[in-house]
Amino acid sequence: MKKIWSLFFIVSATCTAGNAQTKTFRVDVSRPVAAVSPTMYGVFFEDINFGADGGIYAELVKNRSFEFFKPLMGWKVEQTPFREGAVTVLNRKGPNPRFLRVVLNPAADRGFSLMNEGFRGMGIKQGLRYDASFMYATSDPGIRVHFELLDTANRVIGSGLVTPAATNGAWKKQEFSFVAGQTEEKGRLRISLEGSGTIDLDMISLFPSDTWKGRKGGMRADMVQMLADMKPGFIRFPGGCIVEGFDLSQRYQWKKTIGPVEERQLLINRWNFEFPHRAAPDYFQTFGLGFFEYFQLAEDVGAEPLPILNCGMACQFNSAELVPLDALDPYIQDALDLIEFANGPVTSKWGKIRADMGHPEPFHLKMMGVGNENWGPQYLERLQLFQKAINAKYSNFKIVASSGTDPDGPRFDLLNKALRASNIAFIDEHYYRPPQWFFGNAKRYDSYPRSGTKVFAGEYASHPAGVAPEKKNNWLAALSVAAFLTGVERNAAVVEMASYAPLFAHTEGWQWAPDLIWVNNLKVFGTPDYYVQKMYALNKGTKVLALTMNKEPVAGQDSLYASAVIDADAKVLVVKIVNAAPREQQVQLAVDGVKKLGSSAKQMLLRSDDLNSINSLAQPEKIVQKETDIVIKGKSPLIEVAPYSFYILRIPYL
Numbered sequence: 200m201k202k203i204w205s206l207f208f209i210v211s212a213t214c215t216a217g218n219a220q221t222k223t224f225r226v227d228v229s230r231p232v233a234a235v236s237p238t239m240y241g242v243f244f245e246d247i248n249f250g251a252d253g254g255i256y257a258e259l260v261k262n263r264s265f266e267f268f269k270p271l272m273g274w275k276v277e278q279t280p281f282r283e284g285a286v287t288v289l290n291r292k293g294p295n296p297r298f299l300r301v302v303l304n305p306a307a308d309r310g311f312s313l314m315n316e317g318f319r320g321m322g323i324k325q326g327l328r329y330d331a332s333f334m335y336a337t338s339d340p341g342i343r344v345h346f347e348l349l350d351t352a353n354r355v356i357g358s359g360l361v362t363p364a365a366t367n368g369a370w371k372k373q374e375f376s377f378v379a380g381q382t383e384e385k386g387r388l389r390i391s392l393e394g395s396g397t398i399d400l401d402m403i404s405l406f407p408s409d410t411w412k413g414r415k416g417g418m419r420a421d422m423v424q425m426l427a428d429m430k431p432g433f434i435r436f437p438g439g440c441i442v443e444g445f446d447l448s449q450r451y452q453w454k455k456t457i458g459p460v461e462e463r464q465l466l467i468n469r470w471n472f473e474f475p476h477r478a479a480p481d482y483f484q485t486f487g488l489g490f491f492e493y494f495q496l497a498e499d500v501g502a503e504p505l506p507i508l509n510c511g512m513a514c515q516f517n518s519a520e521l522v523p524l525d526a527l528d529p530y531i532q533d534a535l536d537l538i539e540f541a542n543g544p545v546t547s548k549w550g551k552i553r554a555d556m557g558h559p560e561p562f563h564l565k566m567m568g569v570g571n572e573n574w575g576p577q578y579l580e581r582l583q584l585f586q587k588a589i590n591a592k593y594s595n596f597k598i599v600a601s602s603g604t605d606p607d608g609p610r611f612d613l614l615n616k617a618l619r620a621s622n623i624a625f626i627d628e629h630y631y632r633p634p635q636w637f638f639g640n641a642k643r644y645d646s647y648p649r650s651g652t653k654v655f656a657g658e659y660a661s662h663p664a665g666v667a668p669e670k671k672n673n674w675l676a677a678l679s680v681a682a683f684l685t686g687v688e689r690n691a692a693v694v695e696m697a698s699y700a701p702l703f704a705h706t707e708g709w710q711w712a713p714d715l716i717w718v719n720n721l722k723v724f725g726t727p728d729y730y731v732q733k734m735y736a737l738n739k740g741t742k743v744l745a746l747t748m749n750k751e752p753v754a755g756q757d758s759l760y761a762s763a764v765i766d767a768d769a770k771v772l773v774v775k776i777v778n779a780a781p782r783e784q785q786v787q788l789a790v791d792g793v794k795k796l797g798s799s800a801k802q803m804l805l806r807s808d809d810l811n812s813i814n815s816l817a818q819p820e821k822i823v824q825k826e827t828d829i830v831i832k833g834k835s836p837l838i839e840v841a842p843y844s845f846y847i848l849r850i851p852y853l
């Protein structure tokens with residue numbers, strides 16, 4: 200018979216005390232060892248795997264401004280009969296130079312349209328309003344522009360028609376809306392033009408109206424909701440390697456991502472070509488999702504913003520291009536200006552730009568990463584110049600420094616030593632490692648210094664071998680991270696921020712796996728790793744306790760891992776237990792330092808008997824946490840811990 204792991208398994212100690220197999224975990228609620236940082240569990244938003252364009256940025260039209268290297272990539276011109284010169288790509292000055300010129304000749308044309316394929320199709324929802332827009336210039340009145348959404352059988356499932364007024368050559372924006380009559384995961388947009396004369400077109404755009412907070416030109420609400428549900432303590436953005444760039448010309452420059460969307464200069468995404476086996480020639484950054492929007496997102500979900508800026512070094516795996524030290528000033532100025540953009544008064548140059556974008560209030564930026572995965576003496580000497588300039592102007596501002604690509608080895612050791620000596624606020628550690636590494640490193644932070652520089656576990660993920668790449672987020676991976684995080688939590692005095700990476704991946708557009716959250720054009724699902732992260736984030740507590748077994752931290756003995764915190768305001772003891780063994784285990788939780796434990800507690804359980812099992816579009820909640828009410832008797836409840844399981848117990852105390 201299948202066992203139901205629930206309150207039956209928490210009973211009074213007196214029933215079963217004396218069982219030789221029972222392990223005793225001991226905590227003293229009256230003796231917290233450190234505060235848990237409110238920013239402890241956050242998210243790292245990275246534009247990889249079509250995370251931004253084609254992902255959270257809800258624009259449905261791919262290559263809307265014809266700035267991809269191939270100006271008509273994503274578009275198909277359908278013209279009957281073909282007429283030479285009816286469509287040309289022209290170039291003007293400015294950040295968004297290219298546009299399309301269409302010359303219509305009703306005497307010769309039997310039909311003329313432009314078809315956009317979207318990002319692996321367009322996700323269309325029945326009954327939803329779609330907001331269309333385009334920039335245009337024409338001196339010819341009466342040109343009719345039809346927008347038609349098509350399903351995979353080429354049937355029209357929604358349409359709108361406008362007849363833009365003549366502009367005498369000036370550029371204007373035309374906006375209109377229509378409702379879709381059918382749901383389609385792989386829709387396309389056909390734009391048919393009728394009439395006589397010439398019309399120039401640019402920034403052809405289509406957004407669903409159900410964006411996050413209903414913002415026009417905004418983000419996919421279902422994807423943002425997944426983040427909001429985690430109540431992340433911080434959001435690190437926008438990368439990752441895109442911050443560094445293949446070379447310096449391709450680095451991320453925040454100033455080019457703000458202001459009117461049509462003036463944001465497109466850039467190739469490094470993940471377009473980085474992995475030849477997962478090449479994505481249509482992966483570019485339009486920056487419709489830019490730094491303003493990232494700050495807004497952080498504010499919306501109650502997270503501290505954590506931007507990462509280029510430190511004057513391109514990716515050291517790629518070109519390794521360096522800015523000479525005496526030419527670093529513009530990079531440092533970018534960092535100073537970003538602080539002003541986020542926090543400055545509306546009377547300041549950059550504060551005014553923020554206000555003009557609709558946010559006069561500051562974003563309360565407190566920290567910034569300088570460099571992503573940079574290393575070596577070249578990194579240290581550049582970082583030092585940033586640190587000096589930033590802290591001269593903003594003495595309490597926290598700088599997050601890179602420790603390179605690996606959590607150990609000579610590069611790591613060099614940086615770790617030098618950065619601690621310089622008293623940098625945070626060292627950003629990255630580890631993409633097999634599950635065994637995570638199980639084996641639950642004590643990693645036990646020996647770190649408690650004072651001085653703090654750790655930001657900025658990118659980590661457990662990568663199991665031998666499973667098809669897109670299916671790697673299996674239960675083994677998630678369980679190993681759950682086990683490891685007990686050690687992070689135990690060392691809340693050392694680690695103040697942690698984020699899994701990467702965050703999002705499109706099922707048809709990914710470059711890197713595993714990832715926390717997967718999407719297609721209409722759906723989103725969390726991996727078992729997502730639920731681990733969410734469970735930790737929602738149960739981080741305020742103070743950490745020393746939880747011991749035989750006076751030792753529980754970090755792998757008998758395949759058990761555990762940590763404990765209290766929420767001092769709510770007076771709740773929160774215990775996390777991972778059982779990585781294929782067998783049930785009995786644990787007695789001996790709680791000292793309380794008058795009594797409340798009888799009515801909560802249990803959250805994430806588990807599977809199959810370490811290879813995964814969530815998927817077809818089975819999005821195969822592994823999802825189950826919450827139950829449980830009854831606690833006495834101060835030493837006995838817990839039967841299921842095989843391959845991650846538990847969180849929330850027990851009120853007096």
Ligand code: AHR
Nearest residue numbers: 439440441571572700701
């Ligand atoms: O998250 C994927 C990549 O891993 C990031 O871009 C980089 O920082 C790390 O190497």
